[in-house]
Amino acid sequence: MNSNLGRKLENKAVQNANLRQIVKRIDDLPVVPAVAIQALKLSLQDDVDLKKLGQVVETDAVLTAKILKLVNKASMGLSQKKVISVQQAINLIGLNALRSALLGVMIKEYLVGDDKIVSKNYKELWAHNLLCAILAQEIAQKTYPELKNTSFVAGLLHDMGKSVIMDVFPEKYEQIKESQDKLKISQFEAEQKLLGTNHSLVGKILAKNWKLPEEFIDCIWFHHQPIDSIQCLEAGKELIYIVIMADILAHEIFCDQSLSRDTAICLDKLKKILRLNDQEIEQIKLEGAKTYSEKAGLFSLDSDFYKIFHEIIQRANKKLSEMALEVEHKNVQLARTNKILQLAHNLSLNLTSVLTLQELFQGVVKAFQCVPDIQVGIIYIIDLDTRELEGQIWLDSHRTRNLLCFLDKEGIPVWEHDDQSIPEELKRAICMYKARSGSDVSKVSYDFSPPFHIFNFCTKKSLIGELCLVFKKGLNELYSREKLIFNQVSNLIASTLERIFIYEKLEKRSEELSQALWRNQQINLQLLQTERLAAVGQLAAGAAHEINNPLAIISARAQLLQFKETDAKKKKELALITEQIERISRILSSLMDFARPSPPKLTDVNLHEILDKVLEFVSNGLKKHNISIIKNYDKNLPVIKADPAQLEQVFLNLCINAQHAMEKSGGNLTLVTEHSEDGQNVIIKIIDQGEGIPKENLNKIFDPFFTTKEEGKGTGLGLSTSFGIINNHFGTIRIDSEVGKGTTITIELPVNIESLRPVDQDILDAKLKAVGGVKPKVLVVDDEEHIRDILKETLEGENMLVDTADNGQEGLEKLLTEKYDLLLLDIRMPLRDGLSLLREIKKRDKSLPVIVITGMATHEEMEEALAHGSCKCIRKPFHIKTLLEEIHKSLTGE
Structure with a gap:
């Protein structure tokens, strides 16, 4: 056996209760007589000694009696004398017939009971097996003559697993056949669906139990596997190909299974592999049918070829009738689908140039009025922001009327007096729009609330649209393809709505732009700087709205975690997260301060702590560029009243500027603090040894957006922000610089602006x-x-x-x-x-x-x-x- 593919398939087998029950049934079978097994094995050999085979069979009186009974019954027209020995039986009916008789006796004796339903199914099964065996022998004769006898036995054995399923689950076996006809699937697929296993796997287990040769076990196990996977087998695949083709042709002859597209493709592949043309296939089928009528008696099967042919014609006619009905049904469905496709086409044309809601409603109604199968239709839009419902309804393909009403605080439409003629079921259907609108607004949802087919779509969170249709009687079931088309129609309406809103916004923006241009013409050039600052303020306001809300969520959650955390290290890390979030918030606030300066929030401030904190932030960057830090702090410097967050921002901006100025040559960054002579102010100096600032730029250095840095290193906002913060603290900031020597920035702040006491x-x-x-x-x-x-x-x-x-x-x-x-x-x-x-x-x-x-x-x-x-x-x-x-x-x- 091909072990790799075998293990692969066995691992995929569903080891459920049904399969365990089948295995137990096989394990619990009465022991098959050793004589029967020995005789079967001898008969499977191509060079079998017929005399020895007869002697083996005759050693078991029961087996001899059953064989002679079966042979005498099958050979009534061939000989007038009664067959009284196995040797005579072999000479009369041949080795293949004896193999069939042996296998038939063993299967019927040890697997199949006396149940009438089972007996009927058993006959049908062995009729198929016998025909498959005969066809396999005919195919082998034309392709691989050396496999002629082996192919016959393999065809006879290939579906032996069905006998076990028939025995263990007789009722489910009937359900399998019903499911096969109803769902138009193969018996193999129906078994897998209902039992979680299949006759190939079951037959393989039985064959192993009976210790049959490996080539027959492979045929039993693999005859329903894809051709491509069988090509990977190491040996024995030719025999499997022959059995698969014989199985397909047997089903064709008996007309007991629909030829699916996959089966047809499989048959075409087998023709190429076995090098058989269509004429040869037809000849094989004809010869097989004739031979079947001669050998059918060994299985107590009907051997009248013309009666068999008549039954086949009846089955074929039945299938043709079913196919004709199905084709007629599909033609009706196709005609209706074509109408709906034409509707979608007309609608796309009608909505091409639509720019208002009323034009949209009229375009939809015009397209749908061309479909007489639709008795009533409604298209409406609900705006949850304005609490308005607007739409249009059409009746009997020609009468139309507008829908317009408001929603109450629960979102339920409040119908006016003029709307009382709207059917109550329609009102109820509209009131359920909230339940139908899902969270995924990118997809169209479908709902059937008799008699309405409702397609729900959304263009944004606050805007819900629905298309409701009522079909004429007898046409109230939508096919899947029709639902798909209506989904596309709903998507088309939704995209048109988007275009309408975009157009309205563009018109509004166009008007606003015209007014802005007119105002700009009136503005004096001297106000240009103020305009730029206002633009920054507007930008900052938008940024604050979009960033501060999620930032507030992150900050608050981090603080809550910090309050609950007991681990000191984690608590410190959460505190650091909170501090950095506050820093981001302060940066956003500083942008807004250009147009709307905010007053400082005064508290007691230790300047040395703020400076050290800033230096800790920039220390890595300073070390990277060989910049040393020198601190000349006044130990007696008093605590001042100021906004610590704003001062931290100022010192951070100045230290980063100093780093950028010294990145090429390195040097010392010196921070000096001292008390003024009158004791009313404190002085902070930040001194670098960088490139310096040219004199012509010193008078512009605090202007917003002015920068001498290369692209990517500055926006020109840092010094102007710092200047505004120091001014709000009633302080001063001064810059002294010399090109090539460095820059000194001096900040002077009052010790106390006003008295603030923290609340206990x-x-x-x-x-x-x-x-x-x-x-x-x-x-x-x-x-x-x-x-x-x-x-x-x-x-x-x-x-x-x-x-x-x-x-x-x-x-x-x-x-x-x-x-x-x-x-x-x-x-x-x-x-x-x-x-x-x-x-x-x-x-x-x-x-x-x-x-x-x-x-x-x-x-x-x-x-x-x-x-x-x-x-x-x-x-x-x-x-x-x-x-x-x-x-x-x-x-x-x-």
């Missing part, structure tokens, strides 16, 4: 607990789901009751129905923005504390919020400790 957290907590022992109730209004989740989790951890809303309108509705102790509010939100909500709620309750948490709001918007009283503002990303401190202050009235 323990005192705040004590005040909060003193408020009647009742849990504070907080409403969080933010369109970012992750921000809402983080705030809810954090505040509930602080023993507070938390409610959430995902837009301003929902937040207002909750504030009007519930009583809250604190409102956490975003400004930029859909439906109703934060400032609008704040104005509305302050009219009713001026005392409600409000904390605005925003990533994009301008200083003007934040000032408006603060002007309402009992209101504070925090930018995203926020520090959880800072936010909790402000929340405690608001709740305790500080």
Whole structure:
């Protein structure tokens, strides 16, 4: 046996309960008499001694009796004398017939019971096996004559596994045949589907149990395998090819199995391999049918050739009738599909130049009115932002009417008086649009809600469209190809919608551009610098909105993990993540400061700690370019009032500039701190030994976007940002430089701008607990789901009751129905923005504390919020400790 392919196939076999049951049945078979096995093995030899074979069979009286009974029954027309010895039987019917008789006796005796259904199936099986054996012998005679006798036996044995399945699962065997006819699949595939195994594997197990020769085991096992895989066998593949072809031709002659496309391809390959033409194949089939009528009696089969031929004609006619019905059905289906394809073509033409929603609806209706099979059709679009439903309905291919209504707060259409004539089932179908719209808006979904076929599509999260169709009676089932076409139609409508919205946006942008151009013509050239700064501010606002929200989520989650973490090293690493996120946020804020400078948040600052922190950030870059650090710190330098984050940004910008100036030659970077003579200011000097700055550039060095660095090393924003920060601290910054010698930057800052005292957290907590022992109730209004989740989790951890809303309108509705102790509010939100909500709620309750948490709001918007009283503002990303401190202050009235 070919072990490699065998192991491969055996590993793929499904070792389920059915296969184990079959193996147990084989193991539990009565022991086949040794005489029968010996006789069968002798008969399979090409050079068998017929006299010896007869002597072996005659040693078993039971086997001799069964053989003589079978032979006498089969040879009634051949001899008038009764056959009384096995030797006579061999001489009369021949070796092949004796082989068939031996195998038939053994299979029938030890596998097949007396069940009528099984007996019928057994006869059909051995009729096929006998014909297959005869055909295999005929094929071998024309291709490999030396395999003539072996081929006959191999054909006789190839389906012996079906006998075991028939015996173990007689009821399932009938189901297999029904499934074969219903699903138009082979018996091999039906067995695998219902049993999880197949007759090839079962037959191989039985053949091994009976210790049959290896070439027959291979034919039993591999005769349903692909031709390409059999070509990989080391030996014996010619015999397998012959058996596979004989099996296919036998099914053709008996018309008991449809010739699938795969089977036809397999047969063509076998013709080439065995070098047989169509004329030779037909001759083989004719000779095989004749020989079958002569040998059928050995299996108690019908030997009347003309009766067999009549049955075959009946089967063929039945299959032809089925094929004719199927062709007629497919023609009807094809005609309807062609109509729908024409519809799709017409629709694509109608929508080519559509630029408005009304033109879209009219184009869809015009195309669908040409399909008389559609009785009612509806196309509508639902805009969840504006809460509007708009569309068109057509009836009986000619009457049309517009649909237009609004949605209530639950998203349900509110029909006007004029819409009462719309069928109730249609209204119910439309009301279910939310359930049908899935999360994957890139695909069209299909739903059948009798009598409506509904195709749901989305162009964006807030825009849902549906195409609803009602077919005439008898045509209410859509074929898969028709569903595919309607899916494409829905995609075409969705893409047209996208084009309409893009066109509207382009028109709006065109108008805005015209106005902008007109305004630009009126602007004085002297305001050019201001315009550039405003552009930077606008860019920064957009960046803050897109970056600060996800940044706030990352920062808050990192802080929550830091609070829960017990490992000191991990806690330090999480703290570093939080610090770097805050640094990113400060960089974004500095961009906005060009157009809208923000005042510093003053606290006690140790300048030496900030400088050391900055030097730690840039130390690797300095070492890489052979730059040494020299610190000349004043040990008595006082703590000053300043914004540490903004000063860190200034010193970082200046140190990076110094590094860039010394990258080619290296040198010393010196940092000097000292107290001014009057004691009111502190002085910081950053001195490098770099290339220096030409005198003609010194007066432009603080201009935004001005830079002398090569591309990729600077944007021209660092020094201008630093200049703005120092000015906001009421300080001064000065640059002295000489080309070839280096640059000195001197910063002077006041020690104290105003007095700020940090709030003791323990005192705040004590005040909060003193408020009647009742849990504070907080409403969080933010369109970012992750921000809402983080705030809810954090505040509930602080023993507070938390409610959430995902837009301003929902937040207002909750504030009007519930009583809250604190409102956490975003400004930029859909439906109703934060400032609008704040104005509305302050009219009713001026005392409600409000904390605005925003990533994009301008200083003007934040000032408006603060002007309402009992209101504070925090930018995203926020520090959880800072936010909790402000929340405690608001709740305790500080």
